Amino acid sequence: xxxxxxxxxxxxxxxxxxxxxxxxxxxxxxxxxxxxxxxxxxxxxxxxxxxxxxxxxxxxxxxxxxxxxxxxxxxxxxxxxxxxxxxxxxxxxxxxxxxxxxxxxxxxxxxxxxxxxxxxxxxxxxxxxxxxxxxxxxxxxxxxxxxxxxxxxxxxxxxxxxxxxxxxxxxxxxxxxxxxxxxxxxxxxxxxxxxxxxxxxxxxxxxxxxxxxxxxxxxxxxxxxxxxxxxxxxxxxx
Amino acid sequence: xxxxxxxxxxxxxxxxxxxxxxxxxxxxxxxxxxxxxxxxxxxxxxxxxxxxxxxxxxxxxxxxxxxxxxxxxxxxxxxxxxxxxxxxxxxxxxxxxxxxxxxxxxxxxxxxxxxxxxxxxxxxxxxxxxxxxxxxxxxxxxxxxxxxxxxxxxxxxxxxxxxxxxxxxxxxxxxxxxxxxxxxxxxxxxxxxxxxxxxxxxxxxxxxxxxxxxxxxxxxxxxxxxxxxxxxxxxxxxxxxxx
Numbered sequence: 024x025x026x027x028x029x030x031x032x033x034x035x036x037x038x039x040x041x042x043x044x045x046x047x048x049x050x051x052x053x054x055x056x057x058x059x060x061x062x063x064x065x066x067x068x069x070x071x072x073x074x075x076x077x078x079x080x081x082x083x084x085x086x087x088x089x090x091x092x093x094x095x096x097x098x099x100x101x102x103x104x105x106x107x108x109x110x111x112x113x114x115x116x117x118x119x120x121x122x123x124x125x126x127x128x129x130x131x132x133x134x135x136x137x138x139x140x141x142x143x144x145x146x147x148x149x150x151x152x153x154x155x156x157x158x159x160x161x162x163x164x165x166x167x168x169x170x171x172x173x174x175x176x177x178x179x180x181x182x183x184x185x186x187x188x189x190x191x192x193x194x195x196x197x198x199x200x201x202x203x204x205x206x207x208x209x210x211x212x213x214x215x216x217x218x219x220x221x222x223x224x225x226x227x228x229x230x231x232x233x234x235x236x237x238x239x240x241x242x243x244x245x246x247x248x249x250x251x252x253x254x255x256x257x258x259x260x261x
Numbered sequence: 262x263x264x265x266x267x268x269x270x271x272x273x274x275x276x277x278x279x280x281x282x283x284x285x286x287x288x289x290x291x292x293x294x295x296x297x298x299x300x301x302x303x304x305x306x307x308x309x310x311x312x313x314x315x316x317x318x319x320x321x322x323x324x325x326x327x328x329x330x331x332x333x334x335x336x337x338x339x340x341x342x343x344x345x346x347x348x349x350x351x352x353x354x355x356x357x358x359x360x361x362x363x364x365x366x367x368x369x370x371x372x373x374x375x376x377x378x379x380x381x382x383x384x385x386x387x388x389x390x391x392x393x394x395x396x397x398x399x400x401x402x403x404x405x406x407x408x409x410x411x412x413x414x415x416x417x418x419x420x421x422x423x424x425x426x427x428x429x430x431x432x433x434x435x436x437x438x439x440x441x442x443x444x445x446x447x448x449x450x451x452x453x454x455x456x457x458x459x460x461x462x463x464x465x466x467x468x469x470x471x472x473x474x475x476x477x478x479x480x481x482x483x484x485x486x487x488x489x490x491x492x493x494x495x496x497x498x499x500x501x502x503x504x
Contacts, residue, residue, distance in 0.1 A: 125374075125377075126373075126374060130366070131366075131368065133366075133367055133368065134365075134366035134367060134368050136367075137364075137365060137366050137367035137368075138365055138366065141364070141365065
């Protein structure tokens, strides 16, 4: 009875994760990916490229949405094995919805990050979580070990080193949300130029206390982008 | 069948309704709560007070062996009335639930969430086969970012929020005293005095300091009053037994 109680207490959705590592997982879709999250004062921008690849050598899908709203005021950018991470995003969204229904208020970003950290443990993935709550704008980096690290800005995925090259020195100077969006998209663009597992355009989520808006950019829109003009894209909000 | 044997049949299983829609076992469990000594909870503007009648049945029993007030996680507390063993199980559940909240959300639990979680657990025992209802009632209290909060959980598994209430033996008398004396604006000291005077309604001649347990739950967390503090609190409430 005690064990039954404890299990009910935890009330967690269980993940049966098939761990695949090294060469054996050549058949498993991986995102490769470049993801970026940048916090402005009262908003966060979360962006990712649109490529899914097999072992980083073959582009398996050119229009993957790797930035998803998971909470009324938070978006998740995912990189890693596609299946488990999609599952995680759905579960995280369900946890946020359950919490709101039970308690009449939304999860804080720290609490959402804590739930996400519990869910990602054991999954080969790197996540960026960006969101806004009463305490302001937040960015969290999470990985398959279960680490949850708050940050002002972050990049993840196979293109992260190129992306960080763009972010460093610039992210601190971000003045507002459109600055943050331009910077994030330039980071995605540069990584897409040099990282073979990233490319095919970008999705960018803009998170404010009013909600999450996800827009996409084509390769051409990204390539033609100079500082201050990247955000004038196609803007098909979802 | 006559009425008597009818009633026996509905008594047999906890999950069997009587024809008039009652669950006798749950009602008997409420009776078990009334058989325990009283506990009182009173919300003040800056904290909540829990007070319990903790008289021992023998002078040979060691001090503090009557556990009526329980620290749940350092912030929230619970007072139990009724079957001691059942009450302990519920407190253990509450403690686990409070820590689970920290593991999941990296945040402390609030009074309403903890109370509804305990209530849901209690409710399961009224509907599952092969078990019996909990013969204990609970007051869950604490001060969180939402301010002071006080909830009751009864053996049917219904949670209810109170400004001040009492459960256990003599609870009706104690609640009458609370209804007369309660004022929304009172501070935690006035709440303590009111709690003790309501508790004193359930006994004949007041309390010695060793006869009561008192806990203050404010912004600093759960703190139980020591012997000296209880003595002066009883004096200030005017319910200290002349010895």
